Amino acid sequence: MSGNPQQLRGRKPGDRRVRIERPQSAYFRHTGPGILTARAKTTEPTTRLGRGMAGVRNVLVGRPLASEQEMEERLPKKKALAIFSSDAISSSAYASEEILRVLVLAGPAAVLLSVEVSLGIVVLLTTVAISYRQVVFAYPQGGGSYSVARANFGQLPSLVAASALLIDYVMTVAVSTSSAVEQITSAIPELAPQAVLIAVAAIALITLGNLRGLREAGNIFALPTYLFVGSALLMIALGAFRVLVLGEGSPPPDPLPGAPSPLQPITLILLLRAFAGGAVALTGTEAIATGVRAFKPPESRNAATTLVIMAGLLGVLFMGMTFLASSYGVVPIDEPVKQTIPAQVAGIVYGANSIGFYLFQAFTALILFLAANTSFNAFPRLSAILAQDGYMPRQLSFRGDRLAYSRGIVALGVIAAALIVLFGGSTHALIPLYAVGVFIDFTISQSGMVKHWLETREPGWRRRMSINAFGCVLTAIVAVVVVLAKAPVSLLVIVLIPVLVTMMLFIHRHYARVASEQEVPSDVVVERSPRRRRVIIPIPGLTRAVEQAITVGRTIADDVTAVHITDDLDEAERVRYQFEHQVPGVRLVLVESPYRQLVGPFVSYVDVMDPDPETLTFVILPEYLVRHWWERYLHNQVAERLRHELIGRPNTVIISLPYRRDH
Amino acid sequence: MPETRTSPAFRRAVLGLNGGPTDSLVVHVACELAKASRADLNAVHVVEVDWRHALTDVIPGCHERASAILDLAETTAERQKVAMTTTLLQARDVGAAIVDEAVAVEADLIILGLPYKKRFGGDFRFGQVVPYVLQNAPMAVWITREPVPAQAEPGRGAR
Numbered sequence: 001m002s003g004n005p006q007q008l009r010g011r012k013p014g015d016r017r018v019r020i021e022r023p024q025s026a027y028f029r030h031t032g033p034g035i036l037t038a039r040a041k042t043t044e045p046t047t048r049l050g051r052g053m054a055g056v057r058n059v060l061v062g063r064p065l066a067s068e069q070e071m072e073e074r075l076p077k078k079k080a081l082a083i084f085s086s087d088a089i090s091s092s093a094y095a096s097e098e099i100l101r102v103l104v105l106a107g108p109a110a111v112l113l114s115v116e117v118s119l120g121i122v123v124l125l126t127t128v129a130i131s132y133r134q135v136v137f138a139y140p141q142g143g144g145s146y147s148v149a150r151a152n153f154g155q156l157p158s159l160v161a162a163s164a165l166l167i168d169y170v171m172t173v174a175v176s177t178s179s180a181v182e183q184i185t186s187a188i189p190e191l192a193p194q195a196v197l198i199a200v201a202a203i204a205l206i207t208l209g210n211l212r213g214l215r216e217a218g219n220i221f222a223l224p225t226y227l228f229v230g231s232a233l234l235m236i237a238l239g240a241f242r243v244l245v246l247g248e249g250s251p252p253p254d255p256l257p258g259a260p261s262p263l264q265p266i267t268l269i270l271l272l273r274a275f276a277g278g279a280v281a282l283t284g285t286e287a288i289a290t291g292v293r294a295f296k297p298p299e300s301r302n303a304a305t306t307l308v309i310m311a312g313l314l315g316v317l318f319m320g321m322t323f324l325a326s327s328y329g330v331v332p333i334d335e336p337v338k339q340t341i342p343a344q345v346a347g348i349v350y351g352a353n354s355i356g357f358y359l360f361q362a363f364t365a366l367i368l369f370l371a372a373n374t375s376f377n378a379f380p381r382l383s384a385i386l387a388q389d390g391y392m393p394r395q396l397s398f399r400g401d402r403l404a405y406s407r408g409i410v411a412l413g414v415i416a417a418a419l420i421v422l423f424g425g426s427t428h429a430l431i432p433l434y435a436v437g438v439f440i441d442f443t444i445s446q447s448g449m450v451k452h453w454l455e456t457r458e459p460g461w462r463r464r465m466s467i468n469a470f471g472c473v474l475t476a477i478v479a480v481v482v483v484l485a486k487a488p489v490s491l492l493v494i495v496l497i498p499v500l501v502t503m504m505l506f507i508h509r510h511y512a513r514v515a516s517e518q519e520v521p522s523d524v525v526v527e528r529s530p531r532r533r534r535v536i537i538p539i540p541g542l543t544r545a546v547e548q549a550i551t552v553g554r555t556i557a558d559d560v561t562a563v564h565i566t567d568d569l570d571e572a573e574r575v576r577y578q579f580e581h582q583v584p585g586v587r588l589v590l591v592e593s594p595y596r597q598l599v600g601p602f603v604s605y606v607d608v609m610d611p612d613p614e615t616l617t618f619v620i621l622p623e624y625l626v627r628h629w630w631e632r633y634l635h636n637q638v639a640e641r642l643r644h645e646l647i648g649r650p651n652t653v654i655i656s657l658p659y660r661r662d663h
Numbered sequence: 664m665p666e667t668r669t670s671p672a673f674r675r676a677v678l679g680l681n682g683g684p685t686d687s688l689v690v691h692v693a694c695e696l697a698k699a700s701r702a703d704l705n706a707v708h709v710v711e712v713d714w715r716h717a718l719t720d721v722i723p724g725c726h727e728r729a730s731a732i733l734d735l736a737e738t739t740a741e742r743q744k745v746a747m748t749t750t751l752l753q754a755r756d757v758g759a760a761i762v763d764e765a766v767a768v769e770a771d772l773i774i775l776g777l778p779y780k781k782r783f784g785g786d787f788r789f790g791q792v793v794p795y796v797l798q799n800a801p802m803a804v805w806i807t808r809e810p811v812p813a814q815a816e817p818g819r820g821a822r
Contacts, residue, residue: 007719010763017709017754017763018718022730025749029738030731 060208074296077306082222084291085310087172087284087374089229090367092317094179095121096325097332097341098277104331106270111326117271118322121278122315124478127471128282129311131446132289133304134464138452140300142381144289145445150389152448152455156501161444162386163500164437165286167493169375169382171434172283173416176371177202179427184365196425200417202369207413210376213404221373228367229313231360232342236320239349243327276481280435281318284371285311286445287378294377321345372416380408390511391504432489437497439479446472533557535618538602538642539564541571542578545622545659550586552657556618561587563605567596599641606646617652625658672700673803676772677765679792680708681757682732685776689807690736693774694743704747706736707764709757718753726751758795765802772803779809 008017028036045051075083099117103110132144139147145165150158181199185192209221242248288307295302324330324345333339342364350356380396384405387397400406423429446468453465483490520526535553539546539562546562553560562579566572572590579588593601606617621639626632639656646654678693680686690706697704710725712718733749740747754760765773773796780788797804 008763008767010759011766012759015754015756015759015763016718017752017760020710020726020729020751020753022726022733022749022751025730025734025737030727030734031738033731 060211074299075294076296077302077309079222080288080295080302080306081309082225083294083377084287084306084374085284085313086221086225086367086370087176087287087372088282088310088314089225089317090176090364090371091281091283092232092314092321093342093364093368094340095278095281095318096322098280099274099322100325100330100341101332102270102274102277106267108329110270111329111331113271114274114322114326115319117274117278118319120275121281122319124279124471124474125282125285125311125315125318127467127474128285128442128446129307131442131449131468131471132286133307134449134468135289135445136292136303136307137300138449139289140292142290142292142294142385144286144382145441145448146290146382146385148445148448148452152451153444155505157444157448159391159501159504160497161441162382162391163497163504164440164444164493165290165382166379166437166500167433167496168283168435168437168441169379170412170415170419171430171437172375173203173206173372173412174419174423175427175430175434176368177206177416178420178423178425178430180365180368180371181425182427196421199420199425203372203413203417203420206369206372206376207409210373210380210409211400211404211406221370224363224366224370228363229317231356231363232317232321235346235349235356235360236317236324239324239327239345240320242349243324248327272481273485276478276485278318279439279478279482281314282442283435283438284374285314286438286441287374290378291381294381324349375416376409376412379412380405383408383411386504390508392507394511432486433493436479436482436486436490436493439475439482440497442475443472443479446475529616532559532612532615533618534559534561534615535620536606537562537620537622538598538638539575539622540638541575542582543622543659545624545657547583548659549620549622549657550583552655553618553620554586560585561589563589563591563602565591565593565598565601567593598638599645602642603645606649606652613651615651618655619646619652620655620657623656623658625660673697673702673772674700675703675705675768675770676774677761677768677770678704678706678736679757679761679773679775679796680706680732680736681776681792682708682728683776683778685778685807685809686732686736687739688809689774689776690739691743692805692807694740694745694747697745698743704740704745705764705768705770706733706740706747706749707752707761708732708750709752709754709760711757712753712755714755718755722753756795758792758799761792762796762800765800770802772805773800774805774807777806777808779811 008019010016027039027042029039031037045054096114096118099114099121100111103114103117135144135148139151141147145161146158149161177199178195181195181202184198185195191198285307288303288310292299292303295306321342325341328345328348330341330344330348332341333344343361346357346360350360383392383396384399385397386392387394396405396408396411398405398407419430449468450465450472453461453468458464483494533556535557537546537549537553537560539549541564550560550562562583564572564575566575569590569592572592576588576590579586589605591601591605606619619642621642623639624635626635643654643656646652673696676693676697678689680689693704696702708729710722710729712720712722716722729751733751737747737749750764752760752764761773761775775793775796777793778788793806797806
């Protein structure tokens with residue numbers, strides 16, 4: 001256990017003490033009776049190449065964090081708001097536009113209805129937010145809709161909810177990144193040919209930021225979120241003052257070229273389509289409920305407070321933007337140069353080409369980029385919960401060096417980047433797939449909460465259940481409208497959900513089968529096996545590696561046989577002579593191989609000689625431990641082939657025994 | 664009115680740990696004080712070797728227990744973000760080894776725990792280590808006393 005003792009003299013004659021070295025203390029720490037905790041040194045690479053790679057990784061991702069540092073990585077509300085809300089808050093930048101794009105088709109007067117439609121969406125947002133606030137307290141382990149559905153409806157609906165969410169998280173990354181790149185290429189058209197490259201690079205950067213861990217991601221993403229919120233709130237306050245107090249405003253705009261007659265009646269379908277278009281504002285609302293465990297304690301309370309603040313901010317920004325657009329008679333302009341609603345409103349309030357206008361535009365582009373970040377937190381957490389429940393590969397539940405779910409983060413980055421490449425970075429092509437899953441998810445979650453209240457009947461359950469039931473009906477209608485309004489592309493999501501569910505069920509069945517095979521019944525006591533043991537060692541001759549294999553073999557069983565396969569009988573006789581003189585007590589079998597094969601005759605020997613099913617056979621493969629990568633091609637080729645042939649053979653244990661030159 | 668509650672600053676302290684109930688107290692107190700003065704701590708555990716063994720002998724079972732004692736102290740210090748080194752010694756006389764180690768590492772303070780024995784009416788177990796260190800250490804010595812059960816309960820005993 002300890003190193004060489006070092007004797008030291010004391011101050012008084014005769015006083016002696018010995019300092020005991022504890023070399024193991026650098027690697028392990030005792031944390032309880034019979035419990036050792038590995039320290040960082042155990043994971044440090046030992047080769048030069050490994051150290052170099054680790055150095056690069058430390059620069060890019062940061063130094064590894066211990067599990068006990070998880071609490072330090074948890075998020076305070078201010079950072080959590082930035083991390084989990086960038087998607088929802090950023091949608092205020094385009095949700096108003098989606099409403100106006102539909103309403104303007106019914107003529108200028110219809111644009112005035114945008115405020116009423118927005119109010120309807122704010123009611124929906126409030127309902128959903130209240131529902132998820134209840135989810136956060138009822139299911140503090142996180143997982144959002146998946147947890148609610150799993151607890152109340154069981155396997156299948158929960159997997160539908162999870163699949164819908166996973167699809168939407170991927171779409172959020174793809175859509176928001178491509179949209180942000182479009183903002184950049186609108187300002188600098190020379191960059192348009194590199195749009196896909198810019199989008200992929202942006203996703204890579206966001207992936208890297210998230211791999212550095214929650215807290216650092218919070219540091220990176222907090223400032224842009226608050227700058228956007230601040231500048232947007234200031235714009236709304238100034239605009240509202242000018243409209244309400246100073247009486248500014250404009251008459252309804254002229255109809256767009258090619259639009260139907262201004263006198264066309266506003267149909268219910270059109271209003272519903274406008275409502276469905278504006279409902280994209282709600283994407284990302286559920287992210288906080290998925291990531292409750294990322295919050296500092298008390299997790300549920302902090303998550304609930306953050307959710308309320310997020311919904312409040314989103315409601316104010318969205319409503320304010322629609323109100324100002326409606327008051328100033330602003331409609332989306334696509335030609336000759338695309339002018340978004342926020343850009344036009346900012347131009348009126350801050351003044352076109354003013355510093356305020358450019359700053360607001362810059363902050364808007366930045367928040368759109370960072371909207372992807374919400375998914376980078378929610379997707380890996382949901383994947384980890386699914387993996388823990390056995391519906392996704394287990395690797396997704398392992399946390400990386402920085403306590404982030406690295407594999408989920410990388411998976412999301414890769415899938416989203418692939419989608420962008422596949423769709424040529426076009427937001428227009430991607431958007432019909434967006435927001436479909438979220439409303440399916442909201443509906444499942446709220447119906448689950450209805451069942452939850454019916455079963456628990458906690459104080460105030462009737463009021464709470466009414467809110468969830470109202471929300472459930474509302475989101476179900478919106479889900480249908482969104483699917484129909486965005487058909488036929490949206491139907492791809494409807495197909496993709498069952499595919500994902502089937503895949504998850506397949507994975508779950510596999511894990512369940514393996515667990516059942518591997519289970520040791522509680523009444524089984526593992527005792528020393530009474531079975532006979534024999535050791536067989538394939539040898540090329542008498543070498544140091546063979547000598548080591550025989551020594552090890554003798555510790556396993558008394559019955560040790562060395563098998564020499566050869567097509568050269570003279571050489572075989574020399575080996576026999578060596579064995580008789582130098583390795584007494586070990587049986588040597590010489591197998592002549594007239595077809596010059598080594599592997600086949602040896603495997604057959606193991607199979608047919610002494611094929612007692614009660615005998616446990618240990619095959620020791622002596623190997624030469626190479627020092628350089630190129631030596632691998634010069635050694636151990638036969639051992640490798642033997643291992644490949646024997647692996648899985650019943651009642652057989654294969655032991656690879658490397659021999660080091662310096663032994 | 665002069666300030667009387669300020670703890671004297673120290674640069675390096677040796678903590679004598681014996682695996683008893685006062686270890687946790689000693690480490691916590693030392694960490695709190697070390698944080699204020701950014702001092703270094705050196706936790707020392709001495710395995711007492713009797714005359715049946717040579718001083719350099721490996722005493723079966725002792726080193727694992729000793730490592731556990733020192734590792735626990737190190738973990739506590741790490742959590743409190745205080746620098747701590749650990750030293751495992753074997754000696755005939757525990758008190759002398761602690762004092763000699765403190766001199767060797769140029770410590771200006773030794774902190775020891777004083778357990779309280781509940782049996783037979785209760786008393787502090789001074790043993791031989793505490794008196795030796797108090798009499799022979801050339802640096803300051805602090806004794807952290809285990810709370811007396813009667814005094815710890817509010818409303819009973821002297822306060």
